[in-house]
Amino acid sequence: MKTSVKTLALTGTLALILTACGDSGSGDAGGEGELVGSGSGDSCVIETPVPVGAVVSLTGAAASYGESQKKGLELALEQLTEKGGVEYDLKIEDDATDPRQGITVFEQLSEDRSAIIGPTLSNGAFQAQPIAQEAGVPVVAISNTADGITAQGDYIFRVSLTEAQVIPQTVEVAKAEYGLEKVVVMYSNDDAFTESGYKVFASALEEQGVEVLDTLTFSKADTDFRALLTEAKGDQPDAIVVSGLIEAAIPLVTQARELGIDVPIIGGNGFNNPKLMADAGEAAEGVVVGAAWNSASEGELNTAFLADFEEKFGSKPDQFAAQAYVGLAAIDAAVRSGCSGERDAIKEGLAGLTDLETVLGTLSINADRDSEHPAVVQVVEGGTFTPLN
Amino acid sequence: MQQLLNGLFLGSIYALFAIGFTLVFGILDRLNLAHPAVFAAAAFVGIELVAVGGLSIWVALPLVALFGAVLGLVIERVAFRPLKGRPDAHFAGLIGSIGLGGMVVALLLWRYGPDTRRFPADAFPSTAFEIGSARVTLLQVAILAISIVLMAGLTWLVGRSPLGRAMRAVAENPRAATVLGLNVDRVTATTFALSSALGAVAGALFAMNVNSAQLGMGSAIELKGLAVIIVGGMGSLPGALVGGLLLGLAEVFAVQYVGSSWRDLVAFGLLFLLLIVRPQGLFGSKRVREV
Numbered sequence: 001m002k003t004s005v006k007t008l009a010l011t012g013t014l015a016l017i018l019t020a021c022g023d024s025g026s027g028d029a030g031g032e033g034e035l036v037g038s039g040s041g042d043s044c045v046i047e048t049p050v051p052v053g054a055v056v057s058l059t060g061a062a063a064s065y066g067e068s069q070k071k072g073l074e075l076a077l078e079q080l081t082e083k084g085g086v087e088y089d090l091k092i093e094d095d096a097t098d099p100r101q102g103i104t105v106f107e108q109l110s111e112d113r114s115a116i117i118g119p120t121l122s123n124g125a126f127q128a129q130p131i132a133q134e135a136g137v138p139v140v141a142i143s144n145t146a147d148g149i150t151a152q153g154d155y156i157f158r159v160s161l162t163e164a165q166v167i168p169q170t171v172e173v174a175k176a177e178y179g180l181e182k183v184v185v186m187y188s189n190d191d192a193f194t195e196s197g198y199k200v201f202a203s204a205l206e207e208q209g210v211e212v213l214d215t216l217t218f219s220k221a222d223t224d225f226r227a228l229l230t231e232a233k234g235d236q237p238d239a240i241v242v243s244g245l246i247e248a249a250i251p252l253v254t255q256a257r258e259l260g261i262d263v264p265i266i267g268g269n270g271f272n273n274p275k276l277m278a279d280a281g282e283a284a285e286g287v288v289v290g291a292a293w294n295s296a297s298e299g300e301l302n303t304a305f306l307a308d309f310e311e312k313f314g315s316k317p318d319q320f321a322a323q324a325y326v327g328l329a330a331i332d333a334a335v336r337s338g339c340s341g342e343r344d345a346i347k348e349g350l351a352g353l354t355d356l357e358t359v360l361g362t363l364s365i366n367a368d369r370d371s372e373h374p375a376v377v378q379v380v381e382g383g384t385f386t387p388l389n
Numbered sequence: 390m391q392q393l394l395n396g397l398f399l400g401s402i403y404a405l406f407a408i409g410f411t412l413v414f415g416i417l418d419r420l421n422l423a424h425p426a427v428f429a430a431a432a433f434v435g436i437e438l439v440a441v442g443g444l445s446i447w448v449a450l451p452l453v454a455l456f457g458a459v460l461g462l463v464i465e466r467v468a469f470r471p472l473k474g475r476p477d478a479h480f481a482g483l484i485g486s487i488g489l490g491g492m493v494v495a496l497l498l499w500r501y502g503p504d505t506r507r508f509p510a511d512a513f514p515s516t517a518f519e520i521g522s523a524r525v526t527l528l529q530v531a532i533l534a535i536s537i538v539l540m541a542g543l544t545w546l547v548g549r550s551p552l553g554r555a556m557r558a559v560a561e562n563p564r565a566a567t568v569l570g571l572n573v574d575r576v577t578a579t580t581f582a583l584s585s586a587l588g589a590v591a592g593a594l595f596a597m598n599v600n601s602a603q604l605g606m607g608s609a610i611e612l613k614g615l616a617v618i619i620v621g622g623m624g625s626l627p628g629a630l631v632g633g634l635l636l637g638l639a640e641v642f643a644v645q646y647v648g649s650s651w652r653d654l655v656a657f658g659l660l661f662l663l664l665i666v667r668p669q670g671l672f673g674s675k676r677v678r679e680v
Contacts, residue, residue, distance in 0.1 A: 058503075059498070059503045060503060063502070063503035063504060064503075064504050064505070067504075189650065216644075216649040217649045217650045218649060221603075221605065221609050223599035223601045223603075223606070223609075224399055224598070224599050226395040226398075226399070226641075227392060227395050227396070227399075227640065227641040227644040227645065227652075228644055228649055230391045230392050230395060230645075231392075231644055231645060231649075233391075246505075247505050247601070247603065250505070250507070250600060250601060251599045251600045251601045254600045255599070255600070258515075258517065258524065258526055259391070259524055260517075260524050279505075279507050279510075279600070280600070281510040282510075
């Protein structure tokens, strides 16, 4: 932390000196000309490190996601530095899973960063991202899946798939696989992410002709679901569909199996976490999750990512790490496309991203500034996520 | 039937939490708001003892109780004793204990990080019984049994033992108790230790029961614990037991018959209704406070 502040101060002073006495050499107008380099694409060289900020939840309810994202970013940073040509000065801040703190750090980062990654939860994104939009700083959302994130402005991009993209595929595949006719839906109704996940589930189920026997709500801080699950069990559904965060998912799944509920449990993106199997153990078997990232994908980029991540951190990456990793890679691609670390050049670059090869698959940014790439539907079998489609 | 059991098990943990809470309140007339922090700390310490220390749960639980007792002594020493001479000692202690509770949670954050933690999957045999159409795990039965034994033991202790007599004397009139040669400070400290030991066991059991321990788990149950002791009658041990079970059942049946979104509204609504009918609580006696 201390060193990064020092480096920052140093680069800041340097930049001041450079702009103060070196304006004659550069042909570029404006004080931040040193972020424009020469060459293009892989041969692009920018002298000054491009300042990038990231806001993730390192403490609070979403800390387990934020921790993963931080690791993904650190790995990406390390590899981009090795690659050379363009260096990134990455500053990772904690929003404590609190939208108010998210606003504060976004304000700070909007002052001197060329682009901002984050924040972790859609809740916080709706509050914090408009600040960057106002300041004209491009934002890359790496885990927000709620509707309307990128509609906040033309500087807001995302590399994560929306629930609206993943969930209908999940329902479709699960329906075909298990012959679903009637289900019980459960969701936590005090969180923007799980609420929006619920809405997509509800409309996907309706569209595909699956009957919803009952809809049960809980709070994101709940840990005892026995009463709800008993209620659900009484309806004798073919599956239980849940939109909840991982903190709720683990006790929910454990208690469901304990009460003798053997039907598949179909989860939203919150369930897509290796902790599910680690902590719920055998109870996690039969949980179905749609994902933006296929951990079992044998693509060259992905196998390298898995190996590098495990070597650096001693644990397996999850989807959050993978998406964060891609977030920085997307910024790098955008910077290199115009060979400039200026805000508007990065914005242009992001808007034009097509067929970028990433660990998530071939990724393009569409006209809504959302990303498009294939999703994968997985089921827990023998303690690991196995592709169902 | 299953819902009845769900409510019973949930309620027994509320009761165990509330009984520690109400013990300090009933005897010392102090509200110890560091109690929820003890609840959380004990769960994390219990998990560490089993997961890292490799202890069996039956060895870990008494150690957790001991840890709770020590924490109770610290709470009394730091948050209550220095303030006891003040004219606003009730309020000062209340705030002092909130502060200390916050510090304990901050220490937990530093030591364990923000992640949810769990007992290892094999910490307790996952045996389950079928009772009619309902399922009960061995763990739940054990939790109920431990709760009942602890509550019965405490009731005996307060009602029959010399220590209990001393506690009741202090509760009646601390000054008179001093005149009678009782060491009021020691009795006070012991009460805190007992109270926190119960809270600690409740925390560890709760974490096992729901397979999840979080830093905020104490504050999630705090309001319910307060509701339980008010409904049961301030300071009444049987009241806390019945109040806890009542709240557990009310929550579960609210889900069953009213709807899941209305759970807390129904549960707390019932509590208000009960207080209107019986303001002193179920087992409370009308107290006249001398000036």
